[in-house]
Amino acid sequence: MNVEIIIFYIFSLLLLSSSIAVVTVNNPVKSAISLVFSFFCSAILWLLLNAEFLSIILILVYVGAVMVLFLFVVMMLDINISQAKEGFVKYFSIGIFVFATIAGLLSYFFYNQFDNSSKNIITSIDLIGTDNTKNLGYLLYTEYLLAFEIAAIILLLGIISAITLTLRKSATNKYQNPSQQVNVSKSERLRIIKDEDREK
Amino acid sequence: MIPMSHYLIVSSILFSISLAGIFLNRKNIIIMLMSLELMFLSINFNFIIFGNYLNDLTGQIFVFFILTVVAAESAIGLAIIVVLYRNRQSINVQDIARLKG
Amino acid sequence: MINYLYIFPEIIITSALCFIIVLDLFLPSRLKYISYYLIQFSLIFCVYYIYSHFNYLDSNVSELYNTGIFSNIFKIFILLSLVIIFYYTSVFLNYFNIYKTEYFLITVFGLLGMMIMISSENLLLLYLGIELLSLSLYSVIAFNRNSLFSSEAAVKYYILGAISSGFLLFGISLIYGLTGSLSFNEIFIYITSLNISSNIDSVEIIGLLFALIFILISLSFKFGAAPFHMWIPDVYHGSIITTTLLLSTIPKIAVFVIFIKLLAIVFSGLFLFWSDMVIILSILSILIGNIIAISQTNIKRMLAYSTIANIGFILLGLSVGSVIAYKAAMFYTLTYVITTIAVFGLLSQLVYKSKSVENISDLSGLNSSNPFLAFLLMVILLSYIGIPPLLGFHAKLFIIQALVESNNIPLSIFAVLMTVIGSFYYLRVIKVIYFDELKDELLITSKLYFTGTYVIGLMLLGLFPDILGQLSQYSISNLFNA
Amino acid sequence: MYWQSMIIIFSPLIGAIILLFKNKSTDFLSSIIANSAIGISMLLSLWLFISYVSGHNISESHLIYTWYATSGYFFEIGLLIDSLTIVMSFIVTFISFFVHMYSITYMKGDPSFKRFFIYTNFFTFSMLFIIFSNNFLQLFIGWELVGLSSYLLIGFWYNKPSAVSANLKAFVVNRVGDIGLLLGVILILITSNSLNYIDFFDKLPLLRDSTINLLGYHIELLPFIALLLFIGAAAKSAQIPLHFWLPDSMEGPTPISALIHAATMVTAGIFMVARLSPLYDLSGYVLDLILVIGVSTALFMGMVALVQNDIKRIIAYSTISQLGYMTAALGASYYSFAIYHLLTHAFFKALLFLCAGSIILKCHHEQDITKMGGLRKIMPITFITFFIAGISLMGVPSMSGFFSKDLIIDIFKYSNNTFVYYSLVLGVFITTLYTSKIFIKVFLGNNQLKIKKKLDLEHSDALIIPLLVLAIPSAFIGWSLFDGVLFNGFFDKSITDYTRLDQFYILHVEHSLSFFLHSLTSLSFIMIILGIVASYFLYYKDDGLLEKISDKFPLLRNILLNEYGFTSLSNTIIPTYFKRLANIIWMKSDVSIIDNFFVNGTANLINFISSKARLMQTGYLYHYAFTMIIGLLLFLIIFYDF
């Protein structure tokens, strides 16, 4: 019995139970918190798998940014959560069935596939290199540079589309349109009004 | 020593939970989104496990990209949900069934 | 290292994107058309560039990216299609006063995704390309923010699309775990090195089979093959018509390329398995598409089901697994895209009661109000049915020919019989156009010069199907020689 | 002979075509064209007839043109000129000419005057086409064309519903017979590889023992062919059970009844059997069948004539009955006798009809004899000619009808076929009865219709001349042709019964004079006298007597009035059941089962499936996701076993 094994089982259990909570809990806020907890557990498990950089990224980016975004949206939309989960029971058995079948199939398969050879044992020795982050960075900027660029484009797309979708010119807000300001012409700025009274 | 299959089994159970979560959820789209996050988490698990097993960093690279993309995806997804909410004042899954047949 | 010359087309697009994003901010609304024309120009320039470096680019950039003749043909096709789609889109958006440059920009992101998909030689790049495309499509669908339908469609597509991405990734992870590589080439070598027929029950093969199923399902989802088609009717229906036009055309080409690359090359060793899966998919698609389309009243929805049926036909061609069949499938895909651009483009130009055309009955009596338009629409629909000598016929002919050559007579009979059932709903539209009384005058948003030319070109292509036939032959043979 | 025959045949056709395409022509011009066309034919026929009778008795065959020729089979249109042809052509053209002449007056003032002559000219052509034909195809073509002419002429007054019903009936019934004829013709073609009469006759010995497979039974070929052909003949010559169209055909103009439905067309069947005598000689039991049909037609149809009151119908039934006599002769293989009776009958029956027409015209188209009377003084010529024709019909010795009819009766007398013999003799009695009935009712008694006598002859010359001309052969042709022609080997080259004929002549006839004298003591002459006496009492002396007798036998009367059920069968039962059957087939089978159930049913089924299947698309996201996941699951399960 080694510490790693204990950690593995504990956090695996926590991970699975919290993810079940994500799915079953009524309140989206609670659900989100459970998800955060799942992420946290996985980060720890990832550490066991020699993925230090990714486990930190998971915490930073996921828990720190994405989940916050989730929570933010949940709060902002002010969702009515008091409704009961009608029909849940009805579908629950099907859910369990599907869950059991897929999980069973996959587990059975994995168990057969990867349990026999000696290579299948995860060791605590770092096989890849001492500095996981550095190695990753190196690969990222050499072999997978193109992919990296594309990822950047994806993020850009994410930004643009999120903005385009949600940005609304509210009637109550007062705002300036920079392009209008820049392109303003003389005739628009100055209006010459004939003073009829004076002409008389 | 934890056998690799244990990790994989954990990840596949996670995957199954997320799948079940997607269609068991009849109320809230956001929970669906969260189930999806779980699904990606399980996939990331897979990659990391396999990377470890193969003694190869490509798996982790992949996970890195998945994280990036899923973040962007979540942003867009949430934006869409916001748009939907503005139109319908609800993000109840059972309410968004105008398109059918 | 990457020789950037090879990815110059992508670089052109990306830089044009970045430039126009910024430029557009500073353009006054009356000058917004400039960015539209810039986008169009950059697309055409890109076509020109690819065309002028057609052979020069014929090499692998790296393990990640391939820009062979095969990819170039599809890229040119996609680019040209997108130019046409943008033409219709701009007319449509301008008419309904919802013009936004972002629409085009986001679409061009999708285009980039497709180009990456087409060229990718690596599962990672493939994934990124697919995601880029999907993300852009999610936003484009939701673009008409004030429409409940649009946002509902976007949500549905988003959730289901994410599930499908998950499946894809799961499959990829299995492949990675089994072969230790993401490169198409290495996976191909690994699979062919396994002696499939002798150890059919070995764990590796079962693992690969699992991976194959996950990847295939994900791609079928993107393609719209039943039973993973559920999003198609809703999304087509919910989006504005030009988005439907976009959705139903070029992404299918990109997905088709992926299909053919993965199935015909990478997983060619697993033909025994995937051909059965593809047959199941195609039979279901043809059945569901053709049968449910009959009871549709919304024209976009009907065409959505028709898309499913058409996808079924493409898959039917793929399932055969011979070079002739790939050729036929490619021919079919190109034909399908050309025809679909025509039909949605034409419908996008119609206005009924100051709204875009929605129901089939909106078209009634079109022949008496605008005979030329009615004629064009009829030609397109007949092409869909597969009435010779229109293009659609040749497409079906090629597919069935491939099936027959592989001695798959029952499937070919099934296919032709479903064509007959399918003809019914197209005929109903023709019936509405030609035989019904005129209800309310349909307005046209722009002159029909372009559409007319396009459809007549379609007819000419039908008379000379060798053009597309040779193209398919050329590109498929290049795929296999490369 | 070739060109003469060609002119005989085609002159009427040309006349018809000229009339058809001549747009404006007066009635006079039309009649001139029509009559001269027939006149040419008649004169040439007469000339040919005389030259044949005077010894130039040869048989020759010509090809006119090829209809179609293919490997081993040859379809032609040609001529066969022999004594039989010549006799028939003489009869047809002669009667046709005089009927045409008669019609000029009879049809005067009819709006379709020209059309009438087109039809009659065309009919004459068709009839000659049959007569001169040297092959079966041509026979069939002509056969149908005369049917067509008959159809057109019966329905000549096409706005009269009864006329158009009658002509439809006539055509359809004839078509029933044509089925037999056509099948027979084709059987001949495929068994003998030729349609030419002569070729076929040459092949007959080879075909004697051949059989044909009909539903697994092997049937002798030649009798079968003979039977099929006789069905055609029976329909055309109005033999039981295909006779019922003929009485109805009296809806046509009376000259037509004279020409077609008494003298010429209806005898085509007799002619055909005679023409095919080599075949019928070999056809065994079919001859017996023909005999039975002939005798029963002769007897039973004559009985029907007794209860009729319409003058034309009586004569029509009489025609059927006389045709029965001819058929009986055919059945006894004495074809020449049949042809001989055909010849005499043509004249006197045509004359009877023309007289009837004359009477009808005088009586303002009243045809019921019970309403007529006393026309003797008003129409003396008609009276005399009718009298001649009448006694000829009865068979009063020395008249034409006597020679031909008594010959037929004598066949059976000498062949000890007593049943047939007595039947036919009874037929003579009946013939006498109804002939006398007409005679008495029309010419004697009171002038019920108050018809005035005019100073001129009863009608114009064109109407009277034919009556007078036809009266001559009706009276004398029997005797004049008896020894010199009939028993002098005239038909030797065309009909095969010459040995029988010779024997008959030597054994039973000896000479026409002795035949005549002998007959004065025969049973049939007694019957004639009995008949005249009976009719004197029944029709002249006491009107009530007939009523009483018929009241005594209501069943018999009803049977006769209903023509043994044929009237209702042909007028109501068959059409009704046909229609009902047609309707059932259409509505039940075609519309309900094939169209609605299979065709539209499939479409509706697909529609139904479609409308149900679209409900799968519920619109709920979780259902969509569920479908995807189930799809995944299924794929995994299906392919896990690989």
Place this chain on the structure above:
Amino acid sequence: MFDLNIPLLSLLIWTPLLGGILLFFINQKNDSLIKLIGFTFSILTFFISIALLINFDTSQYLLQFVEKRSWITTLNINYHLAVDGFSILFILLTTTVSCLIILFNFSESRQQNNKYISLFLILEGLILGVFCAFDSILFYIFFEAMLIPLFLIIGIWGGPNRVYATIKFFIYTLFGSVLMLVALLYLSFKANSFYILDYYNLALSLDIQILLFLAFLIAFGIKIPMWPVHTWLPDAHVEAPSSGSVILAAVLLKVGGYGMIRFLLPITPDAGLYLNSFLIPLSLIAIIYISFVALAQQDMKKLIAYSSVAHMGFVTLGIFLVFNTIGQTQDVQDISHIGLQGSVMQMLSHGLISAGLFICIGIIYSRTKSRMIDDQSGIGQVMPVFSALMMFFLLSNSGLPGTSGFVGEFMVLIAAIKNNIIYAILASTTLVLAASYSLWLGKRVLFGEVSSDIVTSMKPLRLDEFWPLLILAILVILIGIKPDILLDISEESSLNMIKIITSKY
């Protein structure tokens, strides 16, 4: 024979097609110009077909006027045109009838006349294409493309129930033809060529032959149409405008018979022999059963439509009987040759007669606006010339000798009797049945008392109505009295066809 270097067949096909396309661009108000152009092009086509006939060598069975250009190189499909003795007869029929239809159309005025006539010309071109094509895919393309013009003709200018009728017609025929496509592709795969004559040399097993046979049978059986797949025809006829009915009955149905001769006979003779005990009853049912159905009709067009089906029963009978000669003596083969010729003859004759009848019904309809038999009576008194012509066609329809209607039936019956006398006995009932329904129609419509004021006020026959009828009538008589004018043309081809079938196995 002199050799022309003009591609006569292409000219034949494309003249009407171009005429049709040209007419689309003519202003629909300019009625006389439309008629002029339409007639010019159709008469031009007719003259081309006459030129074809003059240059046709009837003494040989080989294909003539062959034109071959490669078309779809990827599949090795060629633009391959030629004619043999069968096709040229049908070409002549098509050009003649089309000419007359366009002439007849002059009498009718309608909306969008330019399109109407244009569609007719296009239809004519496509039908001619079917008869000329010797590449199977080209054949199929023409075969199926024919649907569109007729679909539109019936759908746009048809009667009140036209939608049902057109869609039924379209789907029915499409259903038939798609199976044929599979069969054609299979054959081309086996023969490694799309040239139809190459299929004749294939040695196919019986099972395969049966499948192929059924595919072709469904295609052509629906087109011709055979019982029990005939139900589209009455509907289509009733709803079609008069001239549409004419071309449908006169020419379009013949495509089915032509296809049977071209494909069923030489390619799948064994299957034919095997299935004949099932096929011949179908033909006999068509003859008898459909005649009864015709008897029950109240609608003139339906009656004639059903009568067409019955007549086509003879065509199929003659064709199917050819199968029975396989393995028989020379004598039997000669007879079945007569039967085959009879089928061809029956088709040609029916083309002319039904054209005449439908024109007649069209004339009545244009005056009384009703096709119901009960609505009219005594037309003969008002329109004597017309009635005479209509009566003539009705009589021809009942197979009167001396008209073309007799020739085919007679020849088919010859073949039937040789095979089995029961077939002949059953088939010959048509003599009575056809006469019954034809003449019954004549009796009700033309004869009798004038029924109503509508009939009384019917206008007399116009010249542009009279001439088509007269020409048809003359042709009917001409063929009736001297059929070898036409029979000689197809003689060699037919003999060769029999030889192919019998020598193959």
